[in-house]
Amino acid sequence: MKFGHFDDEAREYVIETPVTPYPWINYLGSEDFFSLISHTAGGYTFYKDAKMRRLTRYRYNDIPTDSGGRYFFINDGGDVWTPSWLPLKKDLDFFETRHGMGYTRITGERGGLRVSTLYFVPLGETAEVQKVTITNTSDEVKSFSLFSYLEFCLWNAQDDQTNYQRNLSIGEVEVEGSAIYHKTEYRERRDHYAVYGVNTEIAGFDTDRETFVGLYETLAEAKVPLAGKAENSMASGWYPIASHQVDSTLQPGESRDLVFVLGYVENNAENGEEKWADDAKQIINKNRARALLDRLSTTEAADAAFTALGEYWHELLSAYTVDSPDDKLNRMVNIWNQYQCMVTFNMSRSASYFETGIGRGMGFRDSTQDLLGFVHLIPDRARERILDIAATQLPDGSAYHQYQPLTKRGNNELGSGFNDDPAWLIIGVDGYLKETGDFDILDEIVPFDNNDDLAENLYTHLTRSFEFTLGNLGPHGLPLIGRADWNDCLNLNCFSTTPGESFQTTENQAGGVAESTFIAAQFVLAAGHYARIAAHRGDEVEAARARSAAEDMSQALLTHGWDGDWFLRAYDFYGNKVGTHEDTEGQIWIEPQGFAVLAGVGVEHNADGTPVVTSPAARALDSVDRLLGSEHGLVLQYPAYQSYRIELGEVSTYPPGYKENGGIFCHNNPWVIIGETVLGRGGRAFDDYRKITPAYREDISEVHRVEPYVYAQMIAGKEAKRHGEAKNSWLTGTAAWNFVAVSQYLLGVRTDYDGLVVDPQIGPDVPQFTVTRQARGATYVISVVNSGREGSRARLVVDGVPVSGRTVPYAPAGSVVRVQATL
Ligand code: GLC
Ligand code: GLC
Numbered sequence: 025m026k027f028g029h030f031d032d033e034a035r036e037y038v039i040e041t042p043v044t045p046y047p048w049i050n051y052l053g054s055e056d057f058f059s060l061i062s063h064t065a066g067g068y069t070f071y072k073d074a075k076m077r078r079l080t081r082y083r084y085n086d087i088p089t090d091s092g093g094r095y096f097f098i099n100d101g102g103d104v105w106t107p108s109w110l111p112l113k114k115d116l117d118f119f120e121t122r123h124g125m126g127y128t129r130i131t132g133e134r135g136g137l138r139v140s141t142l143y144f145v146p147l148g149e150t151a152e153v154q155k156v157t158i159t160n161t162s163d164e165v166k167s168f169s170l171f172s173y174l175e176f177c178l179w180n181a182q183d184d185q186t187n188y189q190r191n192l193s194i195g196e197v198e199v200e201g202s203a204i205y206h207k208t209e210y211r212e213r214r215d216h217y218a219v220y221g222v223n224t225e226i227a228g229f230d231t232d233r234e235t236f237v238g239l240y241e242t243l244a245e246a247k248v249p250l251a252g253k254a255e256n257s258m259a260s261g262w263y264p265i266a267s268h269q270v271d272s273t274l275q276p277g278e279s280r281d282l283v284f285v286l287g288y289v290e291n292n293a294e295n296g297e298e299k300w301a302d303d304a305k306q307i308i309n310k311n312r313a314r315a316l317l318d319r320l321s322t323t324e325a326a327d328a329a330f331t332a333l334g335e336y337w338h339e340l341l342s343a344y345t346v347d348s349p350d351d352k353l354n355r356m357v358n359i360w361n362q363y364q365c366m367v368t369f370n371m372s373r374s375a376s377y378f379e380t381g382i383g384r385g386m387g388f389r390d391s392t393q394d395l396l397g398f399v400h401l402i403p404d405r406a407r408e409r410i411l412d413i414a415a416t417q418l419p420d421g422s423a424y425h426q427y428q429p430l431t432k433r434g435n436n437e438l439g440s441g442f443n444d445d446p447a448w449l450i451i452g453v454d455g456y457l458k459e460t461g462d463f464d465i466l467d468e469i470v471p472f473d474n475n476d477d478l479a480e481n482l483y484t485h486l487t488r489s490f491e492f493t494l495g496n497l498g499p500h501g502l503p504l505i506g507r508a509d510w511n512d513c514l515n516l517n518c519f520s521t522t523p524g525e526s527f528q529t530t531e532n533q534a535g536g537v538a539e540s541t542f543i544a545a546q547f548v549l550a551a552g553h554y555a556r557i558a559a560h561r562g563d564e565v566e567a568a569r570a571r572s573a574a575e576d577m578s579q580a581l582l583t584h585g586w587d588g589d590w591f592l593r594a595y596d597f598y599g600n601k602v603g604t605h606e607d608t609e610g611q612i613w614i615e616p617q618g619f620a621v622l623a624g625v626g627v628e629h630n631a632d633g634t635p636v637v638t639s640p641a642a643r644a645l646d647s648v649d650r651l652l653g654s655e656h657g658l659v660l661q662y663p664a665y666q667s668y669r670i671e672l673g674e675v676s677t678y679p680p681g682y683k684e685n686g687g688i689f690c691h692n693n694p695w696v697i698i699g700e701t702v703l704g705r706g707g708r709a710f711d712d713y714r715k716i717t718p719a720y721r722e723d724i725s726e727v728h729r730v731e732p733y734v735y736a737q738m739i740a741g742k743e744a745k746r747h748g749e750a751k752n753s754w755l756t757g758t759a760a761w762n763f764v765a766v767s768q769y770l771l772g773v774r775t776d777y778d779g780l781v782v783d784p785q786i787g788p789d790v791p792q793f794t795v796t797r798q799a800r801g802a803t804y805v806i807s808v809v810n811s812g813r814e815g816s817r818a819r820l821v822v823d824g825v826p827v828s829g830r831t832v833p834y835a836p837a838g839s840v841v842r843v844q845a846t847l
Pocket of ligand 1: 373
């Protein structure tokens with residue numbers, strides 16, 4: 025069952041009813057100012073950091089699920105309603121929400137008034153614009169009042185939810201003209217405030233929540249809109265809000281635009297602004313706020329900013345496009361998958377409807393993987409991101425697990441000692457080098473642990489990453505797992521017995537010998553990349569050392585990491601096997617299978633170049649298909665753990681079939697998909713791809729529940745009570761890895777050092793397609809005719825000339841290269 029449809033031309037998902045199976049959200053903002061917005065206008069805004077600079081309030085765990093947002097109330101001759109449906113939930117004659125690239129348009133109509141609000145964050149501004157268009161669709165003159173409403177957060181979102189003894193006394197606002205200023209804590213150490221203005225004269229305002237809503241009322245019963253008259257209340261402590269009353273009279277067919285702006289403003293030495301307009305009276309300096317409101321004070325200005333945003337996205341999304349007979353494939357590749365990659369660039373795992381914005385900052389491993397999905401879109405910002413991340417690395421090559429975006433400093437709140445972290449840096453940098461050819465980045469001097477005294481060049485950071493794994497091997501020559509590897513929940517040294525204690529930060533047991541086959545596979549890939557990087561720098565000795573380390577690790581995996589039909593998952597604290605047929609549960613895990621094969625471990629070729637079907641790699645992926653497969657995707661391991669196993673940690677805390685305990689953890693499905701293409705099995709790869717990809721799941725939205733346009737972290741697995749139900753949409757490494765899988769391996773167009781590799785493996789269902797790829801300033805138009813025969817590989821004709829191999833050499837910037845690929 026569907027609750028809307030894709031409008032590919034407009035690059036929008038159109039939601040046709042307010043009662044979707046879950047709030048379906050979008051993100052606004054692409055630089056420093058961000059908003060989350062649901063299809064019923066819920067959500068919140070922040071500047072740079074969802075924890076430290078939260079502008080507006082949102083209540084997770086609330087009833088109903090999605091309450092708290094920016095709302096407009098209409099009082100039309102006593103009929104009070106909200107065009108976003110929530111919070112009043114009055115029946116609407118028309119409802120539609122269009123989520124597009126960095127904007128959302130919500131339209132509601134009732135009783136002959138149509139109210140359509142376009143929400144977006146203009147490029148270069150630290151503000152959310154809400155352009156409200158009200159149309160009288162009746163044949164009578166209409167006079168009515170509109171009330172805006174949002175609730176301020178007292179900046180630190182965590183403190184805001186916990187420290188009431190202080191916070192209920194500190195709220196302060198100012199009102200000037202049609203602008204409401206939120207200045208809590210500005211009197212002391214803050215140099216910033218928020219402003220909410222509208223480009224017209226107002227009939228009144230409110231800034232005190234109790235006055236506007238009441239104390240015992242819900243937002244749906246808010247007093248001021250019901251009464252139809254603002255109270256001009258001034259907040260003093262308690263709960264500061266902002267509401268404007270705008271009165272209008274419209275002739276039949278007439279429309280009116282209002283431009284509301286919610287902005288963030290700083291006054292400091294950096295921008296040369298005085299803190300106060302009047303220090304004695306503690307009146308804030310509003311120069312920059314007024315300038316901001318002025319810039320956006322007309323419909324034309326708002327429209328121009330919106331057009332610029334559209335051009336920005338058009339430009340971004342032309343870096344990689346596909347034209348195929350499969351609409352779902354086209355819309356995922358051309359629009360939504362890349363869009364989601366940009367959102368993970370901005371958010372990492374911080375703020376969504378499943379991440380509160382206070383728990384997690386930017387993850388070391390998360391952001392380095394996300395990079396693989398956006399490096400082709402914003403190479404310059406990817407460069408900056410790499411340097412920021414590397415600066416938090418510790419001198420021994422290990423890493424803090426996360427850093428705070430505002431300060432860019434690594435912190436211990438989510439711990440450290442996750443032994444997969446170091447190798448991701450190499451994998452991310454490799455992706456950047458292949459995309460850009462900017463090898464100079466390796467000479468950038470970057471601190472360790474954010475300490476300039478410990479700075480070394482980026483290449484040395486990679487060396488430390490490489491050496492970290494080598495210096496932390498266990499009894500079988502496999503990498504020690506530390507606190508955990510990619511799977512945060514495989515905690516082999518933890519042995520936690522205290523309820524509620526975090527598995528990510530509890531003190532580990534000393535003397536562990538627990539080893540990870542996943543890190544082994546990851547190391548094979550990373551060491552291979554590092555070897556090529558070293559060779560490119562002329563460091564042949566180091567390249568040889570890295571190649572031989574990769575080879576040794578590959579052997580260790582095949583010898584000690586092999587269970588007979590698949591790769592083991594680990595050795596535990598006592599040296600016992602994890603992920604073996606000898607166990608009754610958790611016999612086979614997905615991570616080492618997919619990653620080993622994509623890294624080439626156990627892949628064997630016949631004399632004619634075709635893969636050997638009985639190789640360890642082929643057997644491992646056959647076992648994955650047989651044991652982990654389900655109609656909704658590949659589960660993480662099987663059988664799921666039925667009870668808590670202290671020696672395994674968090675993985676066994678989840679009920680069977682959810683999250684890391686046998687859920688379909690979408691992030692690692694693409695590793696298997698890529699692995700299948702390495703084995704030339706494009707048909708199976710594309711089947712696996714379609715099972716978890718949202719556009720293909722749109723028809724079962726009532727089962728899937730979360731947004732049909734972006735990936736979710738998890739779909740409940742085959743042993744779960746709610747198999748097929750997805751959770752944790754948006755902020756997941758699934759976005760980057762699936763884009764890598766589909767663009768580089770299924771469609772088969774990927775950048776390398778010297779050229780573009782063209783090696784499609786998508787099976788028989790996509791008989792022909794064209795990829796247009798911009799790389800290093802040139803455009804490549806690659807037309808593929810695909811027999812779909814298993815194992816068949818592309819023969820290339822470049823600008824009319826047949827070439828051997830599958831690499832199209834880079835052409836000078838500005839040129840257009842035409843490639844014919846036939847399989
Ligand atoms: C979450 C984390 C990611 C981790 C994964 C598996 O998605 O963000 O870092 O690898 O879970 O535990
Ligand atoms: C839990 C989750 C995992 C996530 C981690 C981050 O372990 O299961 O997915 O990565 O928390 O803190």
